[in-house]
Amino acid sequence: xxxxxxxxxxxxxxxxxxxxxxxxxxxxxxxxxxxxxxxxxxxxxxxxxxxxxxxxxxxxxxxxxxxxxxxxxxxxxxxxxxxxxxxxxxxxxxxxxxxxxxxxxxxxxxxxxxxx
Amino acid sequence: xxxxxxxxxxxxxxxxxxxxxxxxxxxxxxxxxxxxxxxxxxxxxxxxxxxxxxxxxxxxxxxxxxxxxxxxxxxxxxxxxxxxxxxxxxxxxxxxxxxxxxxxxxxxxxx
Numbered sequence: 174x175x176x177x178x179x180x181x182x183x184x185x186x187x188x189x190x191x192x193x194x195x196x197x198x199x200x201x202x203x204x205x206x207x208x209x210x211x212x213x214x215x216x217x218x219x220x221x222x223x224x225x226x227x228x229x230x231x232x233x234x235x236x237x238x239x240x241x242x243x244x245x246x247x248x249x250x251x252x253x254x255x256x257x258x259x260x261x262x263x264x265x266x267x268x269x270x271x272x273x274x275x276x277x278x279x280x281x282x283x284x285x286x287x288x289x
Numbered sequence: 290x291x292x293x294x295x296x297x298x299x300x301x302x303x304x305x306x307x308x309x310x311x312x313x314x315x316x317x318x319x320x321x322x323x324x325x326x327x328x329x330x331x332x333x334x335x336x337x338x339x340x341x342x343x344x345x346x347x348x349x350x351x352x353x354x355x356x357x358x359x360x361x362x363x364x365x366x367x368x369x370x371x372x373x374x375x376x377x378x379x380x381x382x383x384x385x386x387x388x389x390x391x392x393x394x395x396x397x398x399x400x
Contacts, residue, residue: 177331204386216332216377216390229387264331268386277322278388280331 179265179281186288191253194284196265197246206278207240207250208264216264222248255288262286291316293378293391301397305367310394312361312378319382321354321361326375326393368398 178197198205206221220230225242242248266278293314320339324332338354345352351364378391
């Protein structure tokens with residue numbers, strides 16, 4: 174298995190531009206999570222899906238952020254408009270469920286977003 | 290909100306030394322996981338502990354879950370440069386798929 178695939182690996186954009194981050198989870202995993210990591214705040218859960226349905230989006234910082242999962246093999250996280258404070262590493266992770274109890278989460282390599 | 294505090298935040302030691310890092314919370318968790326993250330990569334699962342007092346060993350790494358399931362420790366024996374990385378604990382509760390991650394310990398092993 175190729176693992177969780179995220180693209181792009183790096184994104185540099187100007188303030189006000191739209192940014193779309195992409196994720197392909199591991200086949201057969203029914204949970205997908207989007208996290209954001211910064212030095213100041215560590216790993217923060219933004220939103221997670223179960224069987225393509227958003228379950229908890231309480232971590233989404235504001236309306237500028239949106240996430241979709243149109244099918245079991247693809248998810249996007251969109252920021253529109255982007256701001257410098259959105260600069261962070263964004264991770265996608267997938268799991269079989271049960272709180273990651275048995276198998277844990279499998280993380281992608283992340284997208285490093287820089288908004289200038 | 291359940292919080293997980295890890296200590297120390299940074300640790301730098303010589304190769305061959307032993308070390309322990311801690312993960313503490315005021316809340317009870319059903320299970321706790323430890324992950325290691327290397328630069329430019331996502332966290333990778335090391336172990337899951339679920340029973341209060343449980344001890345698990347992974348080669349030179351020993352993980353313990355506190356009796357009250359509010360804390361955990363990771364002990365590394367004879368540290369090697371390959372152990373360098375960010376160590377994260379993460380807690381979960383049955384019926385909730387979310388993992389709450391700790392603040393992390395950034396470990397550097399000096400050859």
